[in-house]
Amino acid sequence: MSGKNTRGTGNSTGGRKRIVAERRYPSGGAAKPAAKKRTVKKPAARKATRRKSNTPRGPIRRLLGLIMLPFIWIFRLIWKITWRASLVGALILAAAVFYVSSTLPDDYRVLVDQRARGSVTLLDREGQVFAWRGDQFGGMITAGTVSAHLHNAVVATEDKRFYGHFGVSPRGIASAIRINLRSGRGALSGNGGSTITQQTAKLLCLGVPYDPSAWESERAYEADCRRGSLWRKAKEAIYALALEVSYSKEEVLTIYMNRAFLGAGARGFEAASQRYFGKSANEVNPAEAAMLAGLLKAPSRYAPTNNLQRARDRGETVLKLMNDQGYLTDTQHAQAIENPATLSRAAAAEAGGYFADWVMRSGPEIFTRNTTEDVIIRTSFDQDIQSATEEAMQLVFQERVSAGSTAQAAIVVMSADGAVRAMVGGRDVRASGAFNRAVQAQRQTGSAFKPFVYGAAMELGYTPNDYVVDAELCLDIPGSSRYCPRNYTNQFYGNVTLTEALAKSLNTAAVRISEAMGRENVRKIANDFGLESDLALGPALALGASESTLLEMTGAYAGILNGGSAVTPYGLVELSLQGESEPVITQEGGIGERVISRRAAQDLTWMMSRVVAEGTGARAQLPGWQVAGKTGTTQGAKDAWFIGFTADYVVGVWMGNDDNKPLRGVTGGGLPATIWQEVMARITANMTPRPLPMTNPGPAQPLISQEELQRQAAEEARRQQRAQRQQQRRDRTDGVINNLLNGLFGGN
Missing domain, CATH: 1.20.5 (Single alpha-helices involved in coiled-coils or other helix-helix interfaces)
Structure with a gap:
């Protein structure tokens, strides 16, 4: 009994142990093995606070995680696609840039000048430039040798980060888009944010050369090169990157400075500098450099020959940019503002536009209108005479012609050998490319034709003192009504000398002489003197019923002045190619074969001097000078002429309406003679008078x-x-x- 109790309680050392878990923390008994010492980290204050919170956070986190899971998945997917696509795009871009760069020439200078047309530089009789035609290229300049002011002005104006980007400027593009959107335009409309390299790519038309067979004109080709579509911008960026890979910054800038269009046909800064300032781009000062760089924004609008003040205002903007970017000191900036750029004499005058157009039309086409070479033409042009001609024209129209008048006028000044010294083809004296009434308008000549009638009489042996009857005259014209000419005064003067008949411009006398000498003789003399138009067949031939140009008529009168030999009016004296020492064409003079004898020419000159001294051309009198000439007024006063000469120059003046409406109160002896006198008074101001080549026949004896x-x-x-x-x-x-x-x- 006692044994059971002992096993049951487990207090006897001899009994079996109870099958129960050993207590971890016994109150007594055998010693327990020491447990491992653990270091317990003190929780952070923030975590402790969270633990102290009574809000259950776990479920919210799980809910947010479930909500964000699709977005996280999409983001990771986009990232995987983006970096792969970016890598592929970068490889494609690199391949495109590599391909384009492989098509570029090794020598950048090949790209400096690739004009489809050449240029024509026209020099006056003194060898001074007065006009340019075609695509003018003044010669290659480099970014390293050009004026530092011009170099800095271009960079400051067009691309201040030029030396810091790789051909495309993301900052510039973003800024341009922002400006365009703020202005209410499309993102790519207006400011383009293009770098100088991108502009160079555009000037090179992305490497596409001009093909006449593929384009209607150069204008259409250039318009296509300037397109601003998104795809075009992308190709432009690739081409710009290729330029940066192939050439240095200075070489890219050199291409740009040589190819940029800067107004007035000037391609490149050398041509523009010569065009506007008469000096090389290597020599321009800050004000001139700023004006040239300002042209890049809008060449035609800011061209100083179009509006000098507007060009100066634009130049001041460029000067401020140069000052802000440290290219000019405050002192240099102030000096440039106080001394703005001025045009050269030729650029300021803008004279000779009609003359230059005439030379370009009359010269050989291969060297003028369609030249692929750079041509230099020395001409007979006189800038002083041209200025005098323009001043006279403007003065008379301002003071003598009503403001609403549509009347036009033309003037030609010529030497006795046919060398044209000045030409004005309309009231807009400085027009270029306009209708030239001096050479393109065929007009009836009226009584200005009569010297050829009297020239025929002199050639056939008559003298200035011979008589002709001025009386009523009617002629039967086969197939037409009777022809009865009348004098301007509606009076008849009886027996008059040939000199008197010409001085008073008597019509019946002129017809009588023409009929007596033979119309064919009169027509032949007029043709031989250079009137190439079809001349009238009937008796009205004597009264200028035929048409001619002012240039032809002035040339015919030059034949009378030089003693009776025909002349061919000319303006081209010498034509040569740029860089060549030997001229391709030379012109020694325009005198041709003799038409009438020297005696006949001198007698005719005497008779024409009486026209000015005492006849219908009295308003053309020039104090101290002998002047000969003839007035002309056509039927219905549709045309009015005065052509006259001194011993040195022949000047022809025509007035009329382009639509053939009659002039009001204008005859050849009126405004045309007045314009002639104003022109010659200026031309002869510093000249010594010389006598005309004529013979005085003495007083006429009554028959x-x-x-x-x-x-x-x-x-x-x-x-x-x-x-x-x-x-x-x-x-x-x-x-x-x-x-x-x-x-x-x-x-x-």
Whole structure:
């Protein structure tokens, strides 16, 4: 019994142990093995706070995690796609840049000048430039040798980060988009944010050369090169990167500075500097450099030849940019503002536009209109005479012509050998590319044609003192009505000398002489003197019924001045290719074959001097000078002429309306003679008068008495009356016969 109790309680050492878990923390008994010492980290204050919170966070976190899970998955997917796509895009871009760069020439200078057309530089008689035509390229300049002011002005204006980017400027593009959007334009409309390298790529048309067979014109080709679509911008960026890979920054800038269009046909800064300032781009000062760089924004709008003040205002903006970016000190900036750029004499004058256009049209096409070379033409042009001509034209129209008048005028100044010294083709004296009335307008010549009638008489042996009857005259014209010319005054003057008849511009006398000399002789002399137009066949030939140009008429009068030899008006003296020492074409003078004898020419000159001294051309008198000339007014006053000469120059003046409306109150002896006098007064201001090459025949001796003259006039009147009566009888007889025939045959 006691044994059971002992096993049951487990107090006896000899009994079995109870099958129970050993107590971890007994109150007594055998010693327990020491437990491992553990270091317990003190929870952070934040965590402790969370533990102290009564809000159950676990479920919220799980809920947020479930919500964000799709977004996290999408983000990871996009990232995986983006970096892979970026890698592929970078490889494609690198391949495209590598390909484009492989197509670029090794020598960047090949890209400096690839114009489809050449240029023509026109020099005056003194060798000074006065006009340019075609795509003007002044010669290669480099970014390293050009004026530092111009170099800095271009960079400051167009791309201040040029030396820091790799051809494309993300900051510049972002800034341009922001400006465009703020201005209410499309993101790619207006400011493009293009770097200089991108602009160079555009100037190179992304490497696409001009092909005449593929494009309607160069204008269409260039318009396509300037397109601003998104795809075009992407190709432009690739080409720009290729340029940066292939060339240095200075080489890219050199290409840009040589190819940029800067107005007035100037391609590149050297051509523009020569065009506007008459100096090399290596020599320009800060103000000139700023004006040139300002042209890049809008070449035609800011061209100083179009509006000098607007060009200066734009230049001031560029100067401020240069000052802000440290290219100019405050002192240099102030000096440039106080001393703005001024144009060269040739650029400021803008003279000779009509003359230059005429030379370009009349010269060989391969070297003028369609040249692929750079051509230099020395001409007969005189800038001083041109200025005098323009001033005279403007003065007369301002002071003598009503403001609403549509009348036009043209002037040609020529030497006796046909060398044209000045030309104005319309009231807009400085026009270029406009209708040139001096060479393109075919107009009736009126009485300005009469010297060729009297020239025929002088050539056939008559003298200035020979007489002609000025009386009523009617001629039967086969197939037409009778021709009865009348004088401007509606009076007849009886027996007059040939000199008096020309001085008073008597029409009946001129027709009588023409008929007596033979129309064919008159027509031949006019043709040989250079009037190439079809001349009238009837008796109206003598009164200038035919048409001609002012240039032809002035050239014909030059033939009278030089002693009777024909001249071919010319302006081109010498043509050469740029860089070549030997000229391709030379012109020694325009004098051709003799038309009338020297004696006949001198007699005719004397007669024409009386026109100015005491006849219809009195307004053309020039104090101290001998002047010869002739007025001309056509039927209905549609054209008015005065052509005259001193011993040195022939000047032709024409006035009329382009639509052939009559002039109001204008005759050849009026405004045209006044313009002539104003022109010559300026031309001869510093010249010594020289006598005209003429012979004074002395006073005319009356051939008959006044009584005999009256008797002849009365006899002529009776003859005309008899002729009229005979014609009336013939008409009555014809009427009777016609009536008889109608009665017999019933009018069939």
